[in-house]
Amino acid sequence: MSNIEFGLMLRQNDPGHAMDELVAFNRRCIEMLPAGFTTLWLEDHFQWNGAIDNLECLSTLIYLAAAYPRFKVGTLVLGQSYRNPALVAKMAANIQILSGGRMILGLGAGWKEDEYRAYGYPFPATRVRMAQLEEAVQVIRALWTQRPATFEGRYYQIHDAYCAPRPLPAIPLLIGGGGEQRTLPIVARHADWWNFNSVPVPEYARKLAVLKQHCERVGRDLSTIKLTYLSTLSVAEDPARVLRSVQKHFIAGSADEVAREIEQFHAIGVSHFMFRIPDLATLEYFSEHVAPKFL
Numbered sequence: 363m364s365n366i367e368f369g370l371m372l373r374q375n376d377p378g379h380a381m382d383e384l385v386a387f388n389r390r391c392i393e394m395l396p397a398g399f400t401t402l403w404l405e406d407h408f409q410w411n412g413a414i415d416n417l418e419c420l421s422t423l424i425y426l427a428a429a430y431p432r433f434k435v436g437t438l439v440l441g442q443s444y445r446n447p448a449l450v451a452k453m454a455a456n457i458q459i460l461s462g463g464r465m466i467l468g469l470g471a472g473w474k475e476d477e478y479r480a481y482g483y484p485f486p487a488t489r490v491r492m493a494q495l496e497e498a499v500q501v502i503r504a505l506w507t508q509r510p511a512t513f514e515g516r517y518y519q520i521h522d523a524y525c526a527p528r529p530l531p532a533i534p535l536l537i538g539g540g541g542e543q544r545t546l547p548i549v550a551r552h553a554d555w556w557n558f559n560s561v562p563v564p565e566y567a568r569k570l571a572v573l574k575q576h577c578e579r580v581g582r583d584l585s586t587i588k589l590t591y592l593s594t595l596s597v598a599e600d601p602a603r604v605l606r607s608v609q610k611h612f613i614a615g616s617a618d619e620v621a622r623e624i625e626q627f628h629a630i631g632v633s634h635f636m637f638r639i640p641d642l643a644t645l646e647y648f649s650e651h652v653a654p655k656f657l
Contacts, residue, residue: 365633366398366624366628366633366634366635366656367398367399367400367401367633367634367635368398368399368400368401368634368635368636368637368653368656369399369400369401369402369403369436369634369635369636369637370391370392370395370399370401370402370403370636370637370639371403371404371405371438371592371636371637371638371639372388372391372392372402372403372404372422372426373387373388373638373639374404374405374407374410374416374417374419374422375407375410375411375414375415375416375417376414377411377414380415381415381417384415384417387642390642391639391642391645392430392433394642394645394646394649395645395649396649396653396654397653397657398653398656398657399433399653400433400434401433401434401435401436401466401634401636402426402430402433402434402435402436403435403436403437403438403468403592403636404417404419404422404423404426404435404436404437404438405419405437405438405439406419406420406437406439406440406441406444406470407419407474407477408444408477408480408481409477409480409481419437419440420437420440420445420453423435423436423437423457424457424460427457427460427461427464427465428460428461431461431462431464433464434464434465434466435457435461435464435465435466436465436466436467436468436536437466437467437468437469437536438468438536438538438557438592438636439468439469439470439536439537439538439557440467440468440469440470441470441471441472441473441474442469442470442471442472442491442494442495442498443471443472443478443483443484443491443494444472444481444483446518447497447498447499447501447502447518448501448502448505448518448520448523448525450467450498450502451501451502451505451506451525452505452525454467454502454529454533455505455506455525455527455528455529455533458529458530458531458533459527459529459530463530463531465529465533466533466534466536466555467502467533467534467535467536468535468536468537468538468555468557469495469498469499469502469535469536469537469538470495470537470538470539471488471491471492471494471495471539471545472491488544489544490517492541492544492545492548493516493517494517494518495537495548496548496551496552497513497515497516497517497518498518499535499537499548499552500513500515500552501513501515501518501520502535503535503552504520504523505520505523505524505525506525506528506529506532506533507528509524509526509528510522510523510524511523511524511525534554534555534588535552535553535554535555536553536554536555536556536557536590537549537552537553537555537556537557538556538557538558538559539557539558540558540561540569542569542572546569546572546573546576547576547579547580549573549576549587550573550576550577550579550580550582550587551580551582553587554586554587554588555587555588555589555590555634556573556587556588556589556590557590557591557592557636558591558592559591559592559593559610560592560593560594560610560611560612561611562611563623563626563627563630565611566591566627566630566632567630570584570589570630570631573587588633588634589630589631589632589633589634590632590633590634590635590636591627591632591634591635591636592635592636592637592638593610593611593612593613593635593636593637593638594607594610594612594613594614594637594638594640595612595613595614595620595637595638595639595640595644595648596612596613596614596615596640596644597613597614597615597616597617597619597620597644597647597648597651597652598616598643598644598647599616599617599647601615601616603643604616605640613635613637617647617648617651617652620648620652621652621655621656624652624656
């Protein structure tokens with residue numbers, strides 16, 4: 363299964379550790395990543411649970427691209443409301459050029475209302491944020507492919523705008539989420555990659571079937587969309603050390619159980635897995651006992 367790749371979702375905040383400890387943990391994780399890990403990912407939040415230290419996404423991503431040239435880097439996902447999409451297009455293109463083509467741009471509609479309010483952003487209804495997401499994608503695509511670029515939408519507009527140099531190779535555009543009425547139609551129309559997270563295989567497969575229907579409606583082949591999955595990973599020889607959650611599905615269990623679930627996701631089309639890692643022991647055990655099965 364050499365077409366399976368893994369990615370690491372870095373830890374951007376930790377209520378139990380100071381920032382220097384958090385940075386040291388991330389560095390150690392990256393240093394330990396075995397063959398098969400090809401990407402580093404960051405979420406997009408400005409604050410979490412009050413005054414806890416929290417790393418900002420894009421500025422940290424630029425550091426990662428420079429510090430770790432072995433890996434592609436990506437956002438999982440940027441809140442489209444937090445930055446003007448034309449600026450996002452320019453920043454992503456800049457990272458793509460400077461990194462030698464290692465940028466993946468993930469976008470989402472945004473959801474964390476308290477964060478919006480704290481930073482002074484309006485928090486419109488879901489249908490408005492979804493419409494904004496689709497316009498943001500169109501603005502970004504236009505800037506990456508047209509010279510000059512013009513787009514006149516309800517929420518976003520650009521006029522005779524240039525994004526030079528163009529990002530080459532083209533930046534994959536990932537859209538995250540599983541909303542069947544709004545998100546998945548946008549994925550079908552615009553995304554290069556799709557991410558859905560923290561659900562078991564049958565639920566992912568159900569969402570995938572809905573996405574396929576939306577692709578068929580717009581005349582698109584589902585196989586042109588790269589399918590990805592994000593989850594917390596917990597694997598250990600001792601069952602007592604395996605973490606599970608009642609709120610979100612973890613890929614968890616023994617080495618055989620974890621490998622089997624990865625194989626089940628792969629059987630329905632998933633080719634890239636992004637993992638949150640709770641501790642170094644988990645990463646070490648996965649590297650020794652699971653990752654080699656997929657090389």
